[in-house]
Amino acid sequence: MAQVGEFAVIEQVVARRRQPTTTLVGPGDDAALVQATDGRVAVSADMLIEGRHFRLDWSTPEQVGRKAVAQNGADIAAMGARPTAFLVSLGCPPETPVSVAAGISEGIGLAAEALGAGVVGGDLVQSDHIVVSVTVLGDLEGRAPVLRSGARAGDVVAVAGRLGRSAAGLALLSAGIGVEGPPDTSTTATSLTALIDSHRVPAPPYAAGLDAARSGVRAMTDISDGLVADLSHVADASGVQIRIDRDSVGLDPALAAAAERLERDPWAWILTGGEDHALAATFASVADLPAGWTAIGEVAPGNGGAAVLVDGRPWTASGGWQSFDAG
Amino acid sequence: MAQVGEFAVIEQVVARRRQPTTTLVGPGDDAALVQATDGRVAVSADMLIEGRHFRLDWSTPEQVGRKAVAQNGADIAAMGARPTAFLVSLGCPPETPVSVAAGISEGIGLAAEALGAGVVGGDLVQSDHIVVSVTVLGDLEGRAPVLRSGARAGDVVAVAGRLGRSAAGLALLSAGIGVEGPPDTSTTATSLTALIDSHRVPAPPYAAGLDAARSGVRAMTDISDGLVADLSHVADASGVQIRIDRDSVGLDPALAAAAERLERDPWAWILTGGEDHALAATFASVADLPAGWTAIGEVAPGNGGAAVLVDGRPWTASGGWQSFDAG
Numbered sequence: 047m048a049q050v051g052e053f054a055v056i057e058q059v060v061a062r063r064r065q066p067t068t069t070l071v072g073p074g075d076d077a078a079l080v081q082a083t084d085g086r087v088a089v090s091a092d093m094l095i096e097g098r099h100f101r102l103d104w105s106t107p108e109q110v111g112r113k114a115v116a117q118n119g120a121d122i123a124a125m126g127a128r129p130t131a132f133l134v135s136l137g138c139p140p141e142t143p144v145s146v147a148a149g150i151s152e153g154i155g156l157a158a159e160a161l162g163a164g165v166v167g168g169d170l171v172q173s174d175h176i177v178v179s180v181t182v183l184g185d186l187e188g189r190a191p192v193l194r195s196g197a198r199a200g201d202v203v204a205v206a207g208r209l210g211r212s213a214a215g216l217a218l219l220s221a222g223i224g225v226e227g228p229p230d231t232s233t234t235a236t237s238l239t240a241l242i243d244s245h246r247v248p249a250p251p252y253a254a255g256l257d258a259a260r261s262g263v264r265a266m267t268d269i270s271d272g273l274v275a276d277l278s279h280v281a282d283a284s285g286v287q288i289r290i291d292r293d294s295v296g297l298d299p300a301l302a303a304a305a306e307r308l309e310r311d312p313w314a315w316i317l318t319g320g321e322d323h324a325l326a327a328t329f330a331s332v333a334d335l336p337a338g339w340t341a342i343g344e345v346a347p348g349n350g351g352a353a354v355l356v357d358g359r360p361w362t363a364s365g366g367w368q369s370f371d372a373g
Numbered sequence: 374m375a376q377v378g379e380f381a382v383i384e385q386v387v388a389r390r391r392q393p394t395t396t397l398v399g400p401g402d403d404a405a406l407v408q409a410t411d412g413r414v415a416v417s418a419d420m421l422i423e424g425r426h427f428r429l430d431w432s433t434p435e436q437v438g439r440k441a442v443a444q445n446g447a448d449i450a451a452m453g454a455r456p457t458a459f460l461v462s463l464g465c466p467p468e469t470p471v472s473v474a475a476g477i478s479e480g481i482g483l484a485a486e487a488l489g490a491g492v493v494g495g496d497l498v499q500s501d502h503i504v505v506s507v508t509v510l511g512d513l514e515g516r517a518p519v520l521r522s523g524a525r526a527g528d529v530v531a532v533a534g535r536l537g538r539s540a541a542g543l544a545l546l547s548a549g550i551g552v553e554g555p556p557d558t559s560t561t562a563t564s565l566t567a568l569i570d571s572h573r574v575p576a577p578p579y580a581a582g583l584d585a586a587r588s589g590v591r592a593m594t595d596i597s598d599g600l601v602a603d604l605s606h607v608a609d610a611s612g613v614q615i616r617i618d619r620d621s622v623g624l625d626p627a628l629a630a631a632a633e634r635l636e637r638d639p640w641a642w643i644l645t646g647g648e649d650h651a652l653a654a655t656f657a658s659v660a661d662l663p664a665g666w667t668a669i670g671e672v673a674p675g676n677g678g679a680a681v682l683v684d685g686r687p688w689t690a691s692g693g694w695q696s697f698d699a700g
Contacts, residue, residue: 070413071518074610076451076595077417077511079518082409086397089493090404091508093462095500124403135420135506169420179462179506181418184404191398191406268403283402 063155068130068185069164078166080131080183088184088191090121096176104219107146109246111153114180119161120250120268120323122184126192126259129163129252133181137173150178161252189259192327196265197284201328201345206254206338208244209273209295210312213319214304215245221308237300238307250323257336258327266327272318274354274361277326281353288328289355290343292316317361390482395457395512396491405493407458407510415511415518417448423503431546434473436573437505438480445509446488447577447595447650453519453586454511456490456579461507464500477505488579516586519654523592524611528655528672533581533665535571536600536622537639540646541631542572548635564627565634577650584663585654593654599645601681601688604653608680615655616682617670619643644688 065072071079080087092114094100100110119129134154138147147170158165163182197203218224224242250268258266265284269276273290281288297312305312332341352360392399398406407414419441421427427437446456461481465474474497485492490509524530545551551569577595585593592611596603600617608615624639632639659668679687 071452071520075518075520075522076448076593077415077454077509077518079452079513080414080416081412082414083412085408085410085412087407087409087414087510088404089407089458089460089508089510091460091462091495091506093464093496093498093500093504093506095464095498098499121403125398125406127404131416133416133418133508135418137420137422137504167416168418171420171422172425173420173422173502173504175501177420177464177500177504177506179418179420179504181416181460181508182404183414183416186406191402191404193398193402195402266403 063159063165065164066162069166072164073167078131080166082185084186084188086186088122088125088127088186089181090118091179091181092117094178102146105246107149108153110178111150112157112247114178115154115157116248116250116323117270118180118182119252120270120325122182123250123252123255124192124266124268124325125184125186126189126255126263126266127184127186128256129161129182130185131164131166131183132158133166134168135179136168136170137177138170139174139176140172142176154180192259192263192266194265194267194280194283197280197286197288197328197345198264199286199345199347201264201330202332202335202341203277203288203290203326203328203343203345204335204339204341205324205326206258207249207251207324208298208322209269209324210298210301210315210319210322211241211244212248212321213315214301214312215241215243217308217310217315218242218304219245234303237303241300241304244322248321248323251325251338254336254338255325258325258339261334261336262330264328264330266325269320269322269324269326271320273326274317274356278353280326280328285348287346287348287351287353287355288343289346289358291357294340294342317356390486390492392491393489396493399491400494405458407493409512411513411515413513415449415452415454415513416508417445418506418508419444421505429473432573434476435480438477439484439574441505441507442481442484443575443577443650444597445507446579447597447652449509449511450577450579450582451519451593451595451652452511452513453516453582453590453593454513455583456488456509457512458491458493458510459485459507460493461495461505463495463497464504465497466501466503467499469503481507519586519590519593521592521594521607521610524607524613524615524655524672525591526613526672526674528591528657529659529662529668530604530615530617530653530655530670530672531662531666531668532651532653534576534578534651535625535649536596536651537625537628537642537646537649538568538571539575539648540642541628541639542568542570544635544637544642545569545631546572561630564630568627568631571649575648575650578652578665581663581665582652585652585666588661588663589657591655591657593652596647596649596651596653598647600653601644601683605680607653607655612675614673614675614678614680614682615670616673616685618684621667621669644683
């Protein structure tokens with residue numbers, strides 16, 4: 047890494063990538079220039095730290111890059127916007143193989159390209175551990191932003207995307223499952239592998255987010271801290287109480303299989319597991335739900351009690367993953 | 374830090390800050406929304422690592438924050454744009470005093486506010502060393518972006534802002550000068566202190582960048598790697614040779630004093646010192662130079678030789694600071 051130098055790596059990975067037409071000035075100058083046709087730009091940023099948000103013995107560098115894009119892209123989708131451009135600042139120790147920095151950048155580039163977005167800039171610096179800092183820009187295409195504060199009593203609560211899979215995949219990896227050994231093609235092993243893949247590269251329901259924004263969604267958020275925690279952000283911002291029931295959420299058979307294998311409660315993954323980057327939203331009526339959305343509860347007036355009730359009771363387990371609580 | 378939690382710190386520092394009218398949706402939702410009235414947004418990102426880009430025994434947390442804003446804001450200024458919004462992702466070890474994270478955020482907030490820009494989002498995560506990752510958005514206000522590739526043979530080369538001061542300040546700090554002891558109010562000590570302050574908080578010539586953009590500047594860049602290195606980027610992008618002369622650049626008396634004190638060559642600081650975030654540009658004629666710009670040379674046709682000549686010769690010292698070469 048030290049020999050090759052930052053410019054070579056950046057240029058190698060970024061410059062050869064095709065830019066969408068929304069990239070007016072791409073990487074290589076002091077700044078990039080991105081189209082924001084409707085006169086506004088949605089923007090969000092997240093930082094991933096090696097050993098905390100990813101492990102290179104559990105994920106390939108490309109998977110780390112793809113995960114960084116998913117995490118950031120979901121924030122834009124949760125506003126009802128479409129990602130247009132990513133910026134990536136990468137900190138690497140000098141002994142980092144070039145293939146790792148290039149692989150992370152490649153994963154970011156491929157995932158951005160799949161979204162029709164460009165990778166328009168960033169930075170590469172020397173650090174003690176690998177740090178991936180991503181910023182995403184998005185285009186509302188003339189629509190109003192979908193905020194957390196729009197939920198109203200009487201709304202239907204719905205989710206798009208999968209829940210608990212990333213947490214289950216992490217639990218499997220932490221138990222040493224799926225890390226090594228020959229591939230096991232049994233049905234159970236295949237579904238456990240799928241959970242691990244969900245942890246490595248979450249798949250936010252981007253299209254469902256755009257469909258919701260076009261269908262009069264009232265409030266929306268991405269599920270990064272856990273369903274209960276993120277719904278409580280919506281409830282607090284909207285001054286309402288959100289009531290969900292587990293029967294409507296349903297139990298993913300793969301989660302049931304993983305829970306049995308690890309002797310764990312799958313509902314802890316579903317209700318408090320973060321990083322799936324599913325979307326949760328409220329709609330005025332169940333008739334408004336676009337394809338890909340599942341009703342899981344309802345919005346009640348705020349009553350000074352718990353922000354979120356699960357099957358009529360406050361969920362007493364941890365409220366989801368937060369950086370400084372995760373140890 | 375671990376006790377207070379990320380949300381408390383972020384909310385404490387970010388939420389109470391006044392947002393400019395260009396911040397349509399501020400921090401606290403999945404993403405922010407920033408005005409981009411002319412239908413385009415300029416964007417750039419930089420990462421600062423503790424021990425490499427700043428030291429907390431040499432700078433206060435607030436100075437680190439201000440420096441991060443200057444470094445990013447200068448990239449936007451170099452495109453001829455005005456900074457509108459900053460996003461800050463901060464990585465901190467758990468033992469970091471809250472005052473450090475809050476101080477960095479405060480410095481970023483105050484410096485952004487002075488530019489009329491908002492701090493609209495970011496992230497706070499646990500890391501092994503302090504990492505400050507900043508993204509800046511900017512508004513071209515309908516003007517064409519000013520690129521590095523616009524220089525033409527016959528142009529005048531000019532600079533705005535100061536050169537070599539940050540490098541001299543760093544050299545002084547590295548020699549133990551200005552780190553401790555009672556204040557020395559002699560004239561020399563005052564000018565050395567000013568150099569150290571320039572290292573701690575560079576002052577990019579934002580207004581001169583906007584004036585240049587309005588005055589038909591042809592090419593512009595910020596000086597972050599050193600005058601010769603950054604001019605060589607302009608020369609390479611434009612296919613020209615840039616010729617500067619030291620008499621036109623002039624020798625800042627404070628640099629002369631520091632050079633005498635440290636027995637160093639002040640021209641190494643001026644020609645290859647980075648991090649001042651001055652601006653370098655080319656104009657069609659000297660009559661086009663706005664206030665605050667000083668002509669230092671001329672643009673010649675590209676001839677396959679050195680990208681930059683200083684007093685007619687290639688500058689043979691290191692081509693300026695690069696992250697992975699700085700050791």
